[in-house]
Amino acid sequence: MSANWSASPTGEFAIPLGEFAAWPTGFADPATSLAARQAELVAALVTGTSDPAGFDGARLDATRAALLRKRAGEAAKHWPLLAASLGPDWAPTFAQVHAGHPSLGPLCDGWDVARALRDRGELTPGAAGELDDAESRLFYDGQGLPRPHRGPRRWFGRR
Amino acid sequence: MVAAAAAGAAAVADLLCGAGIGWRPEIAGVVADLPALRFCEVIAEALAPTTPPRGVAELRERGVAVVPHGVRLSLGGAEPVEAARVTHLAACAAAVGAPLVSEHVSFVRAGGHEAGHLLPLPRTREALGVLTANVRRTQAELDVPLALEPIAALFDWPEDEFSEPDFLTELLERTGTLLLLDVANVHANAVNRGQDARAVIDRMPLDRVAYLHMAGGSERDGLYHDTHTDPVPDAVMALLEHTVSRMPAPPAVMLERDGRYPPAAELRAEFTAVARSAGHPQPRESGSAGERVAP
Numbered sequence: 001m002s003a004n005w006s007a008s009p010t011g012e013f014a015i016p017l018g019e020f021a022a023w024p025t026g027f028a029d030p031a032t033s034l035a036a037r038q039a040e041l042v043a044a045l046v047t048g049t050s051d052p053a054g055f056d057g058a059r060l061d062a063t064r065a066a067l068l069r070k071r072a073g074e075a076a077k078h079w080p081l082l083a084a085s086l087g088p089d090w091a092p093t094f095a096q097v098h099a100g101h102p103s104l105g106p107l108c109d110g111w112d113v114a115r116a117l118r119d120r121g122e123l124t125p126g127a128a129g130e131l132d133d134a135e136s137r138l139f140y141d142g143q144g145l146p147r148p149h150r151g152p153r154r155w156f157g158r159r
Numbered sequence: 160m161v162a163a164a165a166a167g168a169a170a171v172a173d174l175l176c177g178a179g180i181g182w183r184p185e186i187a188g189v190v191a192d193l194p195a196l197r198f199c200e201v202i203a204e205a206l207a208p209t210t211p212p213r214g215v216a217e218l219r220e221r222g223v224a225v226v227p228h229g230v231r232l233s234l235g236g237a238e239p240v241e242a243a244r245v246t247h248l249a250a251c252a253a254a255v256g257a258p259l260v261s262e263h264v265s266f267v268r269a270g271g272h273e274a275g276h277l278l279p280l281p282r283t284r285e286a287l288g289v290l291t292a293n294v295r296r297t298q299a300e301l302d303v304p305l306a307l308e309p310i311a312a313l314f315d316w317p318e319d320e321f322s323e324p325d326f327l328t329e330l331l332e333r334t335g336t337l338l339l340l341d342v343a344n345v346h347a348n349a350v351n352r353g354q355d356a357r358a359v360i361d362r363m364p365l366d367r368v369a370y371l372h373m374a375g376g377s378e379r380d381g382l383y384h385d386t387h388t389d390p391v392p393d394a395v396m397a398l399l400e401h402t403v404s405r406m407p408a409p410p411a412v413m414l415e416r417d418g419r420y421p422p423a424a425e426l427r428a429e430f431t432a433v434a435r436s437a438g439h440p441q442p443r444e445s446g447s448a449g450e451r452v453a454p
Contacts, residue, residue: 034285035237037316039270046272054317062382063313067275073388073418102272 048100068095071109079110082117082131085124093117104145111140175224175258175370178434178441179413182225186416187214189423193430194442198224198370200413201255203247204231208254219255226370227251227260232297234307235266235280240293249300259369261306261339262297264290264330281316282326287333294334306369307331308339311347311376311385323348324362331367338364341372342399343385346392350383356394360402370411373399373433387417391429399436409438 040052044060045067051060072094076083083090097113114131117123123131138146177197182190190199191214201215206227211219219225229248232240252260265277280286298305309327321329331338340363349356373396375389391414403409414433416426431441 034281034283034289035269037281037318038237038266039272041278042269042272042274045274045278056314059314059382062380066313066384070276103275 046100046102064099065095068098071098071103071106074106075110075113078107079114079127079130081124081129082110082114082127085127107134107146108140111146112142115142175226175411177411177439178430178437179224179226179370179411180430181228181413181415181417182212182215182218183417184212184214186420186426187212189426190214191217192423193427195434195439196223196430198226198411198413200226200228200261200415201251203227203229203251203260206251206254208247208250211254215255224258225255226257227255229260229262230277231267232262232293233265233267234262234293234297235264235286235290236269236293237266237289238269240296242296245297245300248297249302252301252303257303259304259306259337260301261308261369263308263310264327265310277310279310279312279315282319282321282323283316284320287326287329290330291333294330294336298334298336304337304369305334306337306339307334308341308372309344311341311344313351313382313384315352322362324359324364328364331364336367337369338367339370339372340365340368340402341374341385342402343372343374343376343391343395346395346398347376347383347385350378356398357401360398361405365402365406368406368410370413371399371402371437372413372415374415374417387415388419390421390425391433396432396436399433403437412437412439 037052040049041055043049044051045064051057069091072083072091075094076090086093094109094113097116098109103109111131111134114123114127114134118128118131134140134146139149140146175198177195179198179200180190180193180196182199182201190196196218199215199218201211206212206215215225227248229244232244232248234240248260248262251257263277264280266280267274267277280290294305294307307327307330309323327338330336342360345359345363346356348354349359373391374385374387375391376383376385376387376395377389377392378384399412412433414430416429420426421429434441
């Protein structure tokens with residue numbers, strides 16, 4: 001578990017962003033071809049839009065698969081029981097759920113897989129407990145980052 | 160600026176020497192016991208400058224150099240590097256008394272989406288311009304030298320104008336940065352491009368090397384993947400020896416492992432093998448922490 005060095009749901013130490021007023025200007029026009037090509041490429045890799053012109057499609061497929069495997073590995077750290085319950089099927093199951101969907105971070109990535117398996121009745125008791133634990137600690141609507149539940153609530157969490 | 164960078168390279172070679180490892184919380188115990196450990200890297204984005212992990216602080220107190228390694232600055236992104244990320248990297252460097260910091264020749268986000276990993280840039284004049292501007296903005300906030308690491312990639316851009324060694328040489332000259340050469344990345348790219356890795360190494364600006372990376376990987380469907388979760392293959396170890404043979408003195412070298420951690424003895428043996436292959440004699444396996452060998 002990476003909680004001792006990173007408490008953020010995105011797995012990243014919280015960096016305050018948004019203080020760009022004092023940042024020097026004069027950078028290239030963001031509408032340059034490089035900006036557009038980079039945006040097109042990243043969208044193809046993480047959201048499943050069509051590949052930008054000129055790239056080797058098989059290599060982009062391999063990159064998409066590698067990105068999903070990396071995400072699966074990071075999510076497994078937040079969902080050890082869920083990942084262990086699937087064993088070698090963890091990465092393929094993860095890819096089925098997330099192919100073409102951008103990440104909200106490893107916590108949400110694993111959460112989505114847990115809910116998908118729960119809906120199919122395929123959660124082991126250990127993984128179900130892990131999901132219950134997460135649901136009791138945080139509210140996650142499947143779209144935005146998890147946040148504390150509003151109002152008084154009994155805590156069933158193990159922490 | 161270039162002359163200053165050359166002087167900087169010499170100073171860095173003095174500051175950073177011997178063998179190191181990528182510090183990760185999962186292997187903190189093994190890292191603390193590595194024989195003749197001279198430096199370690201910490202992922203900058205995972206480091207809280209005011210409260211570095213205890214394991215890192217203890218290594219620092221023992222005289223092990225700590226190098227913040229950024230992975231999300233996106234220096235090659237067509238948008239200006241985010242000021243807060245640069246400030247954070249500089250704060251990390253100050254917090255651990257780093258002799259230098261490092262980042263990648265790469266971009267990780269565009270058009271509002273995070274890629275989730277380091278992506279290759281087109282090796283074009285336009286990309287050189289973007290990189291140079293972002294690197295200079297980063298250097299302006301740093302009190303220590305910046306080393307840049309070429310990444311392993313599974314694809315290239317159709318608009319490439321430069322070979323990778325030529326692109327890097329031009330980038331380092333324009334910015335006065337140092338080279339963090341990942342030997343495993345060179346192997347990966349050479350295999351996946353059908354090139355001779357040794358010939359690529361020979362054309363790299365080795366006089367600008369601050370330190371080397373070594374990592375494991377594996378082949379999958381005919382492509383070499385730089386996984387950091389497999390052992391270092393023999394071919395990568397041999398490429399390290401070739402690289403070192405092209406340098407005037409044994410360079411600082413560092414092992415990266417990012418998951419599927421092996422038993423302690425296995426990781427220790429791999430660390431020792433990497434150190435030896437780079438020309439750093441290692442004490443016999445004794446398990447005593449803090450041993451030092453003459454550089």
